[in-house]
Amino acid sequence: MTLNRRDFVTRSAATAAGAALAGGAALAAAPSAAAAQPDAAAAKGQQRKPRTQAFTVMGTTDLHGRVLNWDYFTDAEYTDKAHNAVGLAKISTLANQVREEKGWDRCLLIDSGDTIQGTQLSYYYARIESIDTEANTVPDHPMAVAMNLMEYDAAALGNHEFNYGIPLLKAYEEQLEFPLLGANALNAKNEKPAFKPYVIKELRLGGGRPVRVGILGLTNPGIAIWDKANVSGKMVFPGIVETAATWVPKMKAAGADVIVVSAHSGCDEATTWGDQLPWAENVSVALAETVPDIDAVLVGHAHKEVPQRLVVNKKTGRTVVLSEPLCYGQRLTCFDFEVEFTGGAWKVASVSSRLLNSNTVPENPEITDAIAGQHKKVVAYVNQNIGTSKIALSIADAPFKATPIIDLIGRVQADAVKAALAGGQYANLPVLAQAAPFNRTALIPSGQVKLRDAAGLYIYENTLEARILTGAQLKDYLEYSVKYYNQLAPGAPVDKDKLTGAEATPDYNYDSLYGLSYDIDIAQPKGSRIVNLSFQGKPIDPAAEFVLAVNNYRANGGGNFPHVAKAKMVWSNSDEIRNTMIAWVKAKGVIDPADFFTDSWRLVRAGQPVF
Known part of the structure; x- marks a missing residue:
C-alpha cells in the first residue's frame, strides 16, 4: 500500500455517498x-x-463470492424483503467514504x-475456468481483483x-x-x-x-x-x-x-x-x-x-x-x-x-468495470438451457411438507448411487437419499430450465457419498433431524414462522429421507416424533441394511447427525452434487414430478395432518 495509490483511487463514488455515515452512528466508546x-x-x-x-x-x-449487487441464481439485481444490497462494489464505496472522512x-x-465460495461467479473461477491451472495464462479470481483494488x-x-x-x-x-x-x-x-x-x-x-x-x-x-x-x-x-x-x-x-x-x-x-x-x-x-x-x-x-x-x-x-x-x-x-x-x-x-x-450507496465503478468481462462470461454460463420442466417447482413449502423439488434432489442422488453400485456386492441393497431445503427461494420454472435454476436449488459445493445404515439407525437419524420443529400441542394455532428452527437448527440441517414413508408428530417431544416409518409399504425392519446417498458435509459429521459419520462408506464421488443434478436433467430432457415425487412424509398432531 502506498500514498500514491491511495491518492490515485477514484473518489467520486465515496463523495456521492455522503449520507451513508449518517445512517451508522457510533455507539458509546x-x-x-x-x-x-x-x-x-x-x-x-x-x-x-x-x-x-x-x-x-x-x-x-x-462475502461468499459477492462482488456485484447481483444474484446469479435469478439473473437479476439482488433484492430481499429488507431491501438489502450486497457485494464488494458497494462496500468499496463505503470504505472510500470512511477513508475520505478519517484520512486514507x-x-x-x-x-x-x-x-x-457461494456464487456462480466464484464457482466459475474454481471449477470451470479455474485459477488452479498449469496453463500459461491463469485467469484472475474476481474476488482477488476486487479486494486488491479496494486495498x-x-x-x-x-x-x-x-x-x-x-x-x-x-x-x-x-x-x-x-x-x-x-x-x-x-x-x-x-x-x-x-x-x-x-x-x-x-x-x-x-x-x-x-x-x-x-x-x-x-x-x-x-x-x-x-x-x-x-x-x-x-x-x-x-x-x-x-x-x-x-x-x-x-x-x-x-x-x-x-x-x-x-x-x-x-x-x-x-x-x-x-x-x-x-x-x-x-x-x-x-x-x-x-x-x-x-x-x-x-x-x-x-x-x-x-x-x-x-x-x-x-x-x-x-x-x-x-x-x-x-x-x-x-x-x-x-x-x-x-x-x-x-x-x-x-x-x-x-x-x-x-x-x-x-x-x-452506489457501486464503485472502479470495481464494477474491473470485473465486467468476468461477470458477462458467468452470466452467459448460468443461462445455458439444460432441459424443461412440466410444472413450476418451488421449495417454499419444503420445511412443512413433502415437495417435488426436494424429491428431485433425492431421486438424482439415489440414481447416481444405484448406477455406481450396479454389478457390485452392494447392488441389491435398497438405496435411500437425504436432502435438505438449502435455499428457501429456489424455484425451477415451468418450461425452459437453465443451469442457474439447478444451481439455485443446490447452492453448496457438496459431493456425494454412499453409506450403509440399518433401519434402526435411519429412525435415529430422522428423530434427530426433526428436532428442527418446535413442539406444538394438538389444537394449538399453527404459525409457520415459529414452527421451525428449534434449538437454532438451520434449514440446511433438516433432512428428509427419499425412499421412506413416515409421519412427524410435532405434538410429541423430540426423540419420539417419527411414527409409521415404512419402506415400500411395510414397517421398516430395524435390522435391515440400506444404502444412504448422502452429501459429504453430512457424511463427515456436519450437523452431528447420529451414525452416518461412522457408517461404512461404499462409494464416493469427487464431482459436486449440483453437477450431477445438471447432468441428470440434461439426460432426461424433461423434469416431470410424476417420475419421482413420492409425497412420502407429513407433519401430524395425534395422527391428524397439520397441513
Whole structure:
C-alpha cells in the first residue's frame, strides 16, 4: 500500500455517498483492553498532556463470492424483503467514504473469511475456468481483483476457503496483494502455520512513532469435519481460544500496540458438531473473555448482524469490542479507535464499533468495470438451457411438507448411487437419499430450465457419498433431524414462522429421507416424533441394511447427525452434487414430478395432518 495509490483511487463514488455515515452512528466508546495504568511520567507528577490520535479499522466477513449487487441464481439485481444490497462494489464505496472522512492513512480494511465460495461467479473461477491451472495464462479470481483494488490489509481464512481444495486456495493466495491469515491453520506434519498467523500494520498518525496495529487471523476448527476430504492428513485446525493465547503475547512482543482479531467464529452460538472435536465452533465471546490484550474482534461465520457487543476480559477486567457485519457485503463494520502517545508508547484510550449499510450507496465503478468481462462470461454460463420442466417447482413449502423439488434432489442422488453400485456386492441393497431445503427461494420454472435454476436449488459445493445404515439407525437419524420443529400441542394455532428452527437448527440441517414413508408428530417431544416409518409399504425392519446417498458435509459429521459419520462408506464421488443434478436433467430432457415425487412424509398432531 502506498500514498500514491491511495491518492490515485477514484473518489467520486465515496463523495456521492455522503449520507451513508449518517445512517451508522457510533455507539458509546468502550474502555479498551489495551488501556494501561497511568504512565510512569504522570505517576511522578509530570503534567505533560498525552497526544491523542484516531484511526479506524473497517471489516467485512462472509462475502461468499459477492462482488456485484447481483444474484446469479435469478439473473437479476439482488433484492430481499429488507431491501438489502450486497457485494464488494458497494462496500468499496463505503470504505472510500470512511477513508475520505478519517484520512486514507488512518484506516485499515480487513476481512474475516469465507470469500471464494457461494456464487456462480466464484464457482466459475474454481471449477470451470479455474485459477488452479498449469496453463500459461491463469485467469484472475474476481474476488482477488476486487479486494486488491479496494486495498484490503489482511483477511482471515474461513472454512469455505477449503471447499475447492488446498491447491486452489494457494493459487488464490498468490493473487492477493495482502496476507491471508490463519494462525490455527497448521501443516499436519509439523503443526506449524500453513498461512501467515498475523500481520502488524504501521499507521503514522503524527507525533511519536507510528502506531502498530496487529491483526491476528483465526479460522474455524470445523474445517477438519466439513472439508475432511480436502484437508485430512494435510492440515489440522486447533482451537481458536487456545491458539490466540499463544499468538497474542508474541504479537505484543513483536511491538503491536493494538490487537484486532479477525475470527471466523460466531459470538457464542451453539456448536453444530457435538463432541466430534474438543473445541467449540462459535467462541468469539470466549476469546475476548479469556485472552488478555485483545482490543477488538471482527466476528464472522454466523451470518448475523452485530453492531457492537462489549465483553469484559475475565483476567484483566478490561472491555473488548466485538462486531459482526452482515454477510455478503450487506454491512461494513467500523472499529473507531482513539489512542494516546504517552510514556513513549501508544495506548488505546477508547474503541467503539458501528455498522454501515451498503444499500445506502452506489457501486464503485472502479470495481464494477474491473470485473465486467468476468461477470458477462458467468452470466452467459448460468443461462445455458439444460432441459424443461412440466410444472413450476418451488421449495417454499419444503420445511412443512413433502415437495417435488426436494424429491428431485433425492431421486438424482439415489440414481447416481444405484448406477455406481450396479454389478457390485452392494447392488441389491435398497438405496435411500437425504436432502435438505438449502435455499428457501429456489424455484425451477415451468418450461425452459437453465443451469442457474439447478444451481439455485443446490447452492453448496457438496459431493456425494454412499453409506450403509440399518433401519434402526435411519429412525435415529430422522428423530434427530426433526428436532428442527418446535413442539406444538394438538389444537394449538399453527404459525409457520415459529414452527421451525428449534434449538437454532438451520434449514440446511433438516433432512428428509427419499425412499421412506413416515409421519412427524410435532405434538410429541423430540426423540419420539417419527411414527409409521415404512419402506415400500411395510414397517421398516430395524435390522435391515440400506444404502444412504448422502452429501459429504453430512457424511463427515456436519450437523452431528447420529451414525452416518461412522457408517461404512461404499462409494464416493469427487464431482459436486449440483453437477450431477445438471447432468441428470440434461439426460432426461424433461423434469416431470410424476417420475419421482413420492409425497412420502407429513407433519401430524395425534395422527391428524397439520397441513
